[in-house]
Amino acid sequence: MKITVIESVLKANDAVARTNRRRMDEAKLLAVNIMSAPGSGKTALLEKTIPAFDGHLRSAVLVGDLQTTRDAERLARLTAQTTQINTGQGCHLSAAQVAQGLDSLDLAQIDLLFIENVGNMVCPAGVDLGEHVRVALLSVPEGDDKVAKYPTLFQPADVILLTKVDLLNVLDFDRGRVRDDLSRINTRAPLIELSAKTGQGMDDWLGWLAGRRAERIETAV
Numbered sequence: 001m002k003i004t005v006i007e008s009v010l011k012a013n014d015a016v017a018r019t020n021r022r023r024m025d026e027a028k029l030l031a032v033n034i035m036s037a038p039g040s041g042k043t044a045l046l047e048k049t050i051p052a053f054d055g056h057l058r059s060a061v062l063v064g065d066l067q068t069t070r071d072a073e074r075l076a077r078l079t080a081q082t083t084q085i086n087t088g089q090g091c092h093l094s095a096a097q098v099a100q101g102l103d104s105l106d107l108a109q110i111d112l113l114f115i116e117n118v119g120n121m122v123c124p125a126g127v128d129l130g131e132h133v134r135v136a137l138l139s140v141p142e143g144d145d146k147v148a149k150y151p152t153l154f155q156p157a158d159v160i161l162l163t164k165v166d167l168l169n170v171l172d173f174d175r176g177r178v179r180d181d182l183s184r185i186n187t188r189a190p191l192i193e194l195s196a197k198t199g200q201g202m203d204d205w206l207g208w209l210a211g212r213r214a215e216r217i218e219t220a221v
């Protein structure tokens, strides 16, 4: 008996992701896929990150949400180019949606392309968009057990941001537990503790990002 297994959906996605990566390589921009649960501070992080590079690196944003243009409205004030992608029922961005997003942007005018994925701790992690780096956020109010519970989000991340650390003094949150869980699944990615509200840790994050951008330029030459 011959059993046919169809894996075409993810394979088709990966083919589009490769094309996206090639387009973004040619434009010499760094594409950053930002993933986390809803409300963990992705947009707030970008609201502080983008102005910090003003006059130095040109930022653009593709932002994914099921509905509304609320995040795009927050970020369009800070960038020359922001596009909202509404996924409808979709719990993650796809490479095809990002390809459409790229069509809406002037890639030659971008140094840093931030892709704010749909808020979700499970779906986005398995889907290649053609990005160069993956950022996973965990916010303090979500609880210190989430790395162990949702390893697929944190395993492939190139950097992990523990956000809202200004709330550590009002919530029971064990940072040691997060580091311990990460030591079992991802020893490669640095863990940066930060607060978009107070600015704590922002320099470490901005430095990490600038470093990845510099590497990208070197490999593109």
Ligand SMILES: Nc1nc2c(ncn2[C@@H]2O[C@H](COP(=O)(O)OP(=O)(O)O)[C@@H](O)[C@H]2O)c(=O)[nH]1
Pocket: 036, 037, 038, 039, 040, 041, 042, 043, 044, 045, 119, 163, 164, 165, 166, 167, 194, 195, 196, 197, 198
């Ligand atoms: N206390 C505190 N609140 C934050 C911080 N970053 C974001 N928030 C709040 O968390 C909520 C969700 O933030 P948002 O950036 O929209 O999260 P997103 O859904 O991941 O994009 C908002 O009410 C923000 O003001 C932070 O560093 N500290």
Ligand SMILES: [Mg+2]
Pocket: 042, 043, 044, 071, 116
């Ligand atoms: Mg958001």
